[in-house]
Amino acid sequence: MKLEIFTKEQKDKKERYDLSFLNKDVAIEVHNYHNNFPMYEETPFVELKNLSEKIGVKNILVKDESNRxxxxxxxxxxxxYAIGKVIAEKLNMDIKNLDFEKLTSKEVKDKLGDITFITATDGNHGRGVAWAANKLAQKSIVYMPRGSVEERVKNIEKEGATxxxxxxxxxxxxREANKLAEExxxxxxxxxxxxGYEDIPKWIMQGYMTLAWEMYETLQEKNIKPTHVFLQAGVGSFAAATTGFFTNMYKGEDKPSFxxxxxxxxACIYESAIANERVLVGGEHKTIMAGLACGEPNTFGLKVLLDNCEHYIKASDEFAAFGMRVLxxxxxDDKRIISGESGAAPFGAIIKILTDDSFKDVRKKLNINSDSNLIFVSTEGDTDAKNYLDIVWDGKYESTGGRK
Structure with missing residues (x-):
């Protein structure tokens, strides 16, 4: 098992990247948009009370996205949300006035004609784009990298995508998908x-704020103030959206550690944090964490992370497998969460750090104690069902024994 941590001291800066596009008003607008979809349901935010007591922290909460x-x-x-914004612009309308019924109406379809949306994905993003395009009676093309799991391919095809x-x-x-889009x-x-390509990625980040808003409302209801937020990153869009929103909502001493x-x-975000600039990581990207196998950070998402995150961890696959097994x-009698390889990565890394003395030096850097409220997001379920069972049933990617 291999794990490294880089700690970035966040001093007061005169100039920080503007987080206004991730503020409360935007979060409410985005949540209202998704809430208009008839299939919308808030996902569970699970308290693991027994585990919290066992490892000596106040609260552990895990947002379970396995049925979004x-x-x-x-x-x-x-x-x-991004597709909704694209359609709103084409109709010269405010997205606030475009609910699901309007988006799927014959009137809108007649005005728009046929649109083809294209994307590249390791699985989950492409399935979401294909689903949204399909619901709106539009077309989608999805490119996937070598080694993509057949189950993920089939699930995207089921949504009508090529x-x-x-x-x-x-x-x-x-790059290949973008080339075809331009042609x-x-x-x-x-x-x-x-x-030159930032509007749609920014809308995608804003779309993720529905998840962050749901967490915030639950924390307010339970009167829990988050002290530590742990987020997985591929290109960094989801992590930046959540970091930016929570930074806007929790000011000063109330700001959690990210x-x-x-x-x-x-680990392109990790390497970028060390260099304090955007670093691209090439190569084969071999990892079971397919949703995080990205070597080129989102340009402005990275700025959000570098300005506001204190710790950056890169961890081997065994930590994700450990998180999958524990969840x-x-x-x-804590509630069971079915979490996939990318979904369980931060949880597995942090719980291993807190329970295995091989990582006591890392533990000290995180400054977690009996008053800490730890927040995680399980971003996916068993999207590769066979590998999930190989790990959880058969112990693939063994996680005992600390460092090797």
Missing amino acids: FGLNAFKVLGGS VKVLDMNYDECV KGYIMVQDTAWD TIVEPDTV GNPYR
């Missing part, structure tokens, strides 16, 4: 941002 819109992952929130698995890594698929006049819907967790084989086999 019936798609087994949170990603649909970003893609569906799926192509390319002999490329994720970031190369993004054919398709609309690229990607959470990876680069110079920790980013990535696979050790493709799937909870302590005493």
Whole structure:
């Protein structure tokens, strides 16, 4: 098992990246948009009280995204909101006036004609884009990297998308999809941002705020103030959206500590934090955490993270597997959570750090104590059902023995 941590001291800066696009008003607008979908249901925010007591913290809460819109992952929130914004612009309307009934009406379809949305994905994002396009009677094309799991491919095809698995890594698929979009006049819907392509990635980030808003409202109801928020990152869009929103909502001494967790084989946010600038990580990106296998950070999402996150962790696959097993086999009568490889990564890393003395030096850096309220998001369920069982039933990616 391999794990490294980088701690970035966050001093007061005169100039920080503007977080107003992730504020409370935007969160409410985005939540209202999703709430208009007839299949919308708030996902559970699970308290693991027995585990909290066992490891000596005040609270552990895990947001369970395994049934978001019936798609087994949170990603649909970003893609569906971004597509809504695209359609609103084409209709010269405010998205506040575009509910699901209006979006799916014959009137809107007649005005828009046929639109093709294109994206690249490791699985969950592409399925969300395909689902949203399908619901709105539009077309979608999804590119996937080499090694993509057949189950994820089939699930995207079930949403009516044309799926192509390319002999490329994720970031190369993004470039290939964008090339086709430019050639054919398709609309690229990607959470990876680069110079000249930032509007849609920003809308995708805002779409993720429905998840963050639900967490915030629950924390307010329970009178729990988050002290530590642990977030997984691929390109960093989800992590930045949640970090930016919580930073806007919890000011000064109330601001929680943010920790980013990535696979050790493709830790572009971690390397960017060390360099204090955008670092691209090439190569094969071999990891079971397919949703995090991204080597090129979202340009402005990275700025949010570098300005506001204190800790950056890169961890080997065994930590994700450990998190999957603990969530799937909870302590005493805590509620079971079925969490996939990317969904369980931060949880597995932090619980291992807190319970295995091999990582006591890392534990000290995180400054977790008996008054700490720890927040996690399980961003996906068993999106690769076979691998889930291989890990949870058969002990694949053994996680005993500390460092090796």
